[in-house]
Each structure stands twice: as structure tokens, then as C-alpha cells.
Amino acid sequence: MTSITRFVREFLLAVQFFTRIPVTGRLAAWVGYSPELLRASAGHFPGVGILVGLFGAAVYALFHAVLPDTTFAPLVAAAFSTAATVLLTGGFHEDGLADVADGLGGSHDKTRALEIMKDSRVGAFGAMALVLAVLCKVSLLAILGSVEGVPAGWGDWEEAPFGSWYACAALLTGHIVSRSLPLLLIYLLPHAGDTATSKSKPLADQISSGSLLVGFTWCLAALALATFVLDVMNLIVACSFAVLALLWMGRLFKRRLEGFTGDCLGATQQVCEIAFYLGLAASL
Template identity: 75%
Template sequence: MTSISQFLRQYLLAVQFFTRIPITGRLADWVGYSPELLRASAGHFPGVGVVVGTVAAAVYTLLQALLPDSTFTPLVAAALSTVATVLLTGGFHEDGLADVADGLGGSYQRERALDIMKDSRVGAFGAMALVLVLLCKTALLALLGTVEGTPVAGDASPFDGWYVCAALWIGHVVSRGLPLLMIRLLPHVGDTASSKSKPLADQISLASLLVAFSWCFSALALASLALDAMNLLVACSFAGLALLWMLRFFTRRLQGFTGDCLGATQQVCEIAFYLGLAVSL
């Protein structure tokens, strides 16, 4: 099998695993499945972010074009673009965030916290975490949506929301690349018998990390056409600091990580990226 075919199979498996995009029939048969293939697909998680970010930016752009000019237009567009990403991914990462919040908020004992995280029900800590994270994400995107001067009354200028669209796109890519370092640096402490993420979290090769950060650097190069390079640097620094904080937090509380921890880290890094962009302005 050629390297291009292998690349496509790994990428499509990552899309199948982390989104609700249907890959069925003969295409699914061609992609196939094995723990080794799923493990190799980890390098394409930022590539999944390209798809999710593109959908989010497209929804934001469409709503900006259809909605009336108003101070609240960026807020509505930000909220509904966030809804679109949740529908596209099935709330995969948000679910991990809620489980982590319930587990670590519900008990200071490591084993008890891990048991709580396995429970599919959402508790008080998980609900609070979801509300706060979605609120922060929507508010920051709405703020970024005003950067380039969202049209106001009496202003006949065309759509001018490229800044937030670029931020949405690159934010989803970078926030899916950084958590892969957690797989490399921390041991997996989840239920190895039942965890869907076990093949992914068991290990990640340097080759997969190279693929992942190739996705990230390529996306950053494209995003620099719309965003100032210094602003991107600040945003990536904020996301990197968020990753370091999550690494320290999970090391102290769990002595490792689970698949839910990866989802929670993605959400935190995404918000940190948007916050870094806002602060850099």
C-alpha cells in the first residue's frame, strides 16, 4: 500500500472516530480498522480540527450574512457556530470535560475519581463545567467577532468577520494538536479493558507527533494570511500554558490521564487560544 493511501486511511479513521461524519459502505471497508491503525491515526487529530474549524467558520460567515446588523449579531453567530461544532463532533470532547469535572470535583481520592469518570451520567460539577466552558467560548468568539468592525447601523461595508473565522479555524486545529503531547508525557490510567481510547492513549510515536504538528504548522501558516503573526504567537502561548497546567493538574490528581482528560484538555486549550488572541489585541 502506498504512503498516500496509508495517509488517507489514517485520516479517514480519525474523522470517523472523532466526528459524526458517516464513513460507511465500501469506503469504510477500504479504511478498515485495527488498534495499530487507530493508534497511527492520532497524528491526524489536528486534521480533524481542519474539518470542524471549517464548518464553524462557514456557519459563522453565513449567519453574519443573513442576520440583521446589530451589536448582538457576533454573539448569535458565535453561539450557533459553537452549536454546529458540537453537533458535528457529537459533543465528544465536551463529554470528556464533563466526566473529568465530575470525577475530580466529586472526590479527592484518585481511585474514586476514576470510578466517577466512568459514569456516563452528568453530575453537578460536570454540568457547571459545560455551562462555563460553552459560555466562555461563545463570549470570546463574540468579542473576536467585533475586532474587524462588525457592520453597524449606517455602515454599508461588506462582511468583515474574517478575523473570527480565521480564529475559529486555527483554534480547532491547534487545540487538537497540543493534547497529543499528554499521550507522550503521561501514562494512561483509564480502564484498559473497556476504554475506547486505549489504542490511542497507549502510546504515540514521534512520527505521529511529526504528522500532527505538520498539520498545525501548515494551518498556522495559512492563518497568518488573516491574523497577525504576533497575535498568533500569543494565542499559541496561551494554549501551551493551558496544556502545561492540565499536565500538572492530572499528574497531581491522577498520576496520569484518561481519554476523558484528552477531551477536557482540548476544550481548555481551545478557550485559552481564543483568550490569547483577545488579550493580544
């Protein structure tokens, strides 16, 4: 198997596993499956973020273009783009956030917290976490969609089709960065709980340095492209906020669970995404 073929197979498996994009029939048969392949596909989580971010950005731009130019247009566009990304991923990461909130909020005992996290029902802590997360994302994207000016690197144009460019670039970059940082949890922390029954069993072994390099190559390439729209210093601030969120989540999981689970990775993605938007908005 050539390196390019393996790269494509790993990417398509990540798409199949973390989105509702159909990878079926002959294509699925060609991609194949094995725990080793799924473990290697972890390096392509940021690549999946490109697809999700592009879809969310396209929906945001569409609604921003067709709605009247009013104060509430960015808010409506943000709400629909958030809904679109949830539909594309099946709420995979949001489900992880709810499970983690229920588990850590429901018990201080590690074993009991892990048991609660496995329960498919959503409790009070999970519901509150989901509502607050969606409110944060929608409101921050609405702020970013209200920015006036011209994209960085576009010269000194007096008139530029700016509109939703800033929010769209933030959406794309935020989804990629927030899927890159959780890879460090896999690399640095042990898997918590019963790996025999865990949904993230293939990730129980630490991610390889090669897969980690692939993941951050996706991320750095996206950040480089984002500089055509987003100011470099603003990006630095946004990424710093996301890294701080990662450090906080990692410390929380190490202290409370002595490791990570698949739900922890989803929760970290959500928190880092919100932190990225917050940092970008604050830097303006």
C-alpha cells in the same frame, strides 16, 4: 500499502472516530480498523480540527452575513457556530470535559475519581463545567467577531470585507491548535486507569514520534495560512495561552490521576481552545 494510501486511511479513521461525518459502506471497508491503525490516526486529530473548524467558520460567516448589522449579530453567530461544531463532533470533547470535572471535583482519590469519570451520568461539576465552557467560547468568539479593520497581509485597503473574517480564522485555527496540543499528553504521560475497559485503550501506548510529527505538521500548516488574516504576534500570544493551558491540565492530570484518559484528552482540547480564543482576544 503506499505512504499516501496509509495517510488517507489514518485520516479517514480519525474522521470516523471523532466526528459524525459518515464514513460508511465501501469507504469504511476500505479504511478498515485495527488498534494499531487507530493509534496511528491520533496524528490526524489536528486534521479533524480543520474539518470542524471550517464547518464552524462557515456557519459563523453565514449567520453574520444574514443577520442585521447590530451589536448582537456576532454573539448570535458565535452561538450557532458553537452549536454546529457540537453537532458535527457529537459533543465528544464536551463529554470528556464534563466527565473530568465530575471525577476530579467529586473525589480526591484517584481510583474513585476514575470510577466517577466512567459514569455516563452528568453531575453538578460536569454541568457547571459545560455551561461555563460554552459561555466562554461564545462570548470570546463574539468579541473576535466585533473586531474592526482589515486582515493582516491584505495591504492598505481602506475598505475590506472584514466582518466575520477574524472570528472565522480564529475558529479554524483554534480547533486545529487545540487538537494538536493534547497529543503531547499521550506522548509524555502514561495511560491512567484500566486500559482493558477504557474507550481510549488504543491510545494507552505512547504515540509514536512519527504520528506526533504528522500532527504538528497539520498544525504548523494551518498557522501559516492563518497569518493571511490574523496578525503573527496575536497568533503567538494565542498559542502561548493555549500552551499554558496544556501545561496546567498536564500537571493536574499527573498529580491527580498519575496519567491521562480519553476524557482527559477531550477536556484538554476544550480548555486549550478557550485559552486560544482568550489569548487572541487579549492580544488585540
